[in-house]
Amino acid sequence: MKKTATRLADGRELFYYDSRDDAVRDAVDHRPLPPSQTAGEIRRDPLLGDSVVVASHRQSRTYHPPPDQCPLCPSRRGRLTEIPAADYEVVVFENRFPSLVGATGRCEVVCFTDDHDASFADLGEDRAALVLAAWTDRTAELAALPGTAQIFCFENRGEEIGVTLGHPHGQIYAYSFVTPRTERMLASVAAHRTAAHRAAPGGGGPNLFDDVVAREDADGRRIVLAADHWVAFVPYAAHWPYEVHLYPRRRVPDLLALDEAARAEFPRVYLDLLRRFDRVFGAGEPPTPYVAAWHQAPLHHPHRSEFALHLELFTIRRTPGKLKFLAGSESGMSVFINDVPPEAAAERLREVASE
């Protein structure tokens, strides 16, 4: 794998990730690009205790451009895009319309392929491995930036979930604070350890993540895919109609700590999961909208070694043509209502496995 770093016309960083070590990436961004105007601010909600990113100047960001004006396609004569090269494999660059910027964090865009009409599920295993390498490399580099507290690699796919650029891409956020969801998980892990110590003071410390995965493995009803180094299941209390959590069998805190065996098996496992997601609602349905979210340990948390790297993949579609909306109960009271029993979701995701 070869990585080439460059800068765009307005000073933003861009990185090419190539499978060939002799790739040459010397294209220059010739656009007359004024500096980005985005400003961000983080505000704490005194009643809920969470942090909200107030990002002004983003309302003008690119919104559903026609395919021939896609800013994520390679540049060609007469049509310059965010990627100066005439082709690419995987490319990562700083978002021109970031919600987090400077002291509040950083937002990057990850293009998975230069093929505008593809999707992650269409990639080959080699390309998926290259994306994993890019996620891992960016996690390492963003961790080294002062002020970074947590790194979040994710993909939003589908217009139904608000994606405004059809070109296959994901994002990486470097937050300057530990996110509420991660705080909550770490609090549960700590409470579980404390309770077990109280019950058996001399015992080794149990880990909640390990226990959850072991319980799902033993139960089996919600297992979607059991590979040598990864296991995927619909969680017992799934929040979304179809939701899968993918864990490496050996617990590690983040992508950097994944061993070679898990890293080598990931492309096959992940592509299999994504392809099943596209088949869940039957032939003839448009591609399944989804969020794929990597959960990594925050960088400087005292109990970061107890966190378990995992990927959460879910769709907001609940049945062909119908979406799950977050309305009164979910948005007002944080109580999710799920109309698809997790056992039924897992069964369906097993049914649509490729032979």
Next chain:
Amino acid sequence: MKKTATRLADGRELFYYDSRDDAVRDAVDHRPLPPSQTAGEIRRDPLLGDSVVVASHRQSRTYHPPPDQCPLCPSRRGRLTEIPAADYEVVVFENRFPSLVGATGRCEVVCFTDDHDASFADLGEDRAALVLAAWTDRTAELAALPGTAQIFCFENRGEEIGVTLGHPHGQIYAYSFVTPRTERMLASVAAHRTAAHRAAPGGGGPNLFDDVVAREDADGRRIVLAADHWVAFVPYAAHWPYEVHLYPRRRVPDLLALDEAARAEFPRVYLDLLRRFDRVFGAGEPPTPYVAAWHQAPLHHPHRSEFALHLELFTIRRTPGKLKFLAGSESGMSVFINDVPPEAAAERLREVASE
């Protein structure tokens, strides 16, 4: 106000609320209605610590019926609906497709008017007062049911937010547990009290809700509407593009404890707010989708008297034709990104006040 209780053909309760004390409500539901099949289960997420309602058998619920098959319109010869009467003012009945049922709770539907094409903002003050009386009465009755922990009156409005019946209506949920959002607020209130006691051991206990409202009142930049008995503001860390919190000036834990002066002023204030919401995006825009959520103290919480009844009103529209979606950052990490600064939202909501 006159309340008349009756039952639908499958045994569900229905209540008419009428402004006239001589209203006669003796219509009988003649539909051949089999018992509802819905079953619900509450599952706790071990990592997030929240409760998810798994509600199967709801996928078949009524979904965008044509207007002439609206189940919330009054019944007429040859077309029997959920409301047996030929007309009504306000009516409340048990949902035929509840997410909470039996030991897990109860779901009710509140119809605000028998006019299919109206919306809450179109109602007169007398009707809004009757709805407030119905919310209050249902809160009292549901509180008396065994197992109820918290009562939630809310309205989802607009297809963009997932509403599948266009007839103006809201809902009431009686949860059998305290919701995560309310737990979080009460934890913040307790932490605030404890911190203040530590700083000044002899002092009276401060209340976080009181302090938040006083701070907004003193600051003024985010105030939307200041009436004699109510104050409405965009919160400092608003999560949604346009979000308003409406508090009675005298703190009370729930709707039952509202005094007569606040009760009398509410219809004018609330209708004013809803009408401003419809004007925010300019003339010619379709009605603003919104969630209006009453936050009430849980019933049996030791610190329930410290909770402050308030209404949270927000829209998912961020600009004409564009919605705010909850994707990677919000759904994956619980970090909201808000592109409309709260001060700008408040200014706009003041601009669109009626003269």
